[in-house]
Amino acid sequence: MHLQFRKRKLGFMAEQEISIGPDTSRLTELELQTYRKALQGEVLAPEEPGLASLVERGILLANTHEQGRYVPAPSGYLQRHLTAAVLKALTGATEALAGIPAHVRELEAEQQVYNHSPSPVGTMLLVTVPEVNAETIRTVQGAEFEILTAQPGPRKPKVLKGALPRDLQAAQRGVTVRTIYRTSGRSNPTQRDWVAMMTRAGAQVRTLGEDFLRLIIVDRKHAFFEVFGEDGAVQDAAAWYTQDRGVCAAFAAHFHHQWERADPWVPEEGEGGVSPEDGTLTTKMQRSILRGIVAGKSYEIIGHGLGFSSRTVTAQVSALRDELGMNTVAQLTHWWATSPERLLP
Structure with a gap:
């Protein structure tokens, strides 16, 4: 990834592409040796190990008045601009990530134009x-x-x-x-x-x-x-x-x-599951309630399991008793014990 930023180069401004990597600021051992030579004022050949990378990243600046000699970029300046370059890289990466879904949909649309069935994704x-x-x-x-x-x-x-x-x-x-x-x-x-x-x-x-x-x-x-x-x-x-x-x-x-x-x-x-299904006297909800009653559960526990209040369970039981012409829950459970509807889901 390359980002462009301005650096001061012995009194004038110049544009430079800086390579941004996972650990751009840390020098390798060879780069550190070359950096020390520059600090000592040595003349450096273009093929000096690590020199090209140091110049590309703006860590060393060429002395235009003395060929082969380099000076270090001021630390405050270097920190600001390397930080800005990395932040810009992150911004670009974030924008690229955000655009991926739209790009994929565009490609899917192209596939559909040519009757291509895309392979399943994960x-x-x-x-x-x-x-x-x-x-x-x-x-x-x-x-x-x-x-x-x-x-x-x-x-x-x-x-x-x-x-x-x-x-x-x-x-x-x-x-x-x-x-x-x-x-x-x-x-x-x-x-x-x-x-x-x-x-x-x-x-x-x-x-x-x-x-x-x-x-x-x-x-x-x-x-x-x-x-x-x-x-x-x-x-x-x-x-x-x-x-x-x-x-x-x-x-x-x-x-x-x-x-x-x-x-x-x-x-x-009708609402609430009160109306019986075709060919039956009970709804699935009422059958669930009856199974709970036979199992010895309270109306509150039955209602909780079905997502209702105990009052709704009571209303469902009353509606079914009225439908069957029965006066008590005991009569209802006796009917249920012998009814073929107990075998329904």
């Missing part, structure tokens, strides 16, 4: 929210046939409203859009509005009353997933991004396993 860590947003937006906007999303936590109203136009556009152009939320999300008004609009556009939404991984999978070729710290906690601002086809296929299989166990969320049929 996994990249996105460490800030802007990075994650930029990559996910770009990838989702380019979806060709499928977007699979698993969102275990509540989504902020601002995020949902910002994502709605993009998500709607994908669904309206024929892309299959499937999303899994936590069951507790059914009580979120903004989330209900998002689901209502997306399902009208052809998207499918389901809810699951247990923990699951946050995922975005696009066309089985791109996957975004959570970053876990050494303590096992999720790093909210970061995400892993991969184009490894094997990893994407594994995450897609995991998503569909969760999808099959989740309850459909169709706003017109």
Whole structure:
């Protein structure tokens, strides 16, 4: 890497290219010997070991009045300018790094023009929210046939409203859009509005009353997933991004396993999982509650496991008793013990 800076050369200014390396300021043993000869006023031949490097880096300055003699650059001057050169090199390297994603996207666009399918890449860590947003937006906007999303936590109203136009556009152009939320999300008004609009556009939404991984999978070729710290906690601002086809296929299989166990969320049929599924008297959520009751768990513990309060569990049990015409929980658990629905997921 070469940087240009001005140095004082016996009374006049001249431009010089200085080579910036990992340890530019430290002299080798040969350079140190040559530097000492210059300090002693010796005449140095052009081929003197290390002389060219010392002059190139501005450590020695040629005496234009006495050929072959060199003087040391003032230490304060040398420190300032070597420091400035290194800082400039770092700035240039930082700008070059920042431009890499855009450059790669330009090359990808060129590949697509010539119908070239780029080889899969490894996994990249996105460490800030802007990075994650930029990559996910770009990838989702380019979806060709499928977007699979698993969102275990509540989504902020601002995020949902910002994502709605993009998500709607994908669904309206024929892309299959499937999303899994936590069951507790059914009580979120903004989330209900998002689901209502997306399902009208052809998207499918389901809810699951247990923990699951946050995922975005696009066309089985791109996957975004959570970053876990050494303590096992999720790093909210970061995400892993991969184009490894094997990893994407594994995450897609995991998503569909969760999808099959989740309850459909169709706003017109009622909120909160109260409406029974076709051909059954219970929802998956209610079956999870009944299994907890039979296991001797309290409503509070059952609700915590499903992401609800104990009052929601109580409401679900009451709704099911009313549906079955039963007066007590004992009657309900007896019915459950003999019902074929206990074998359903």
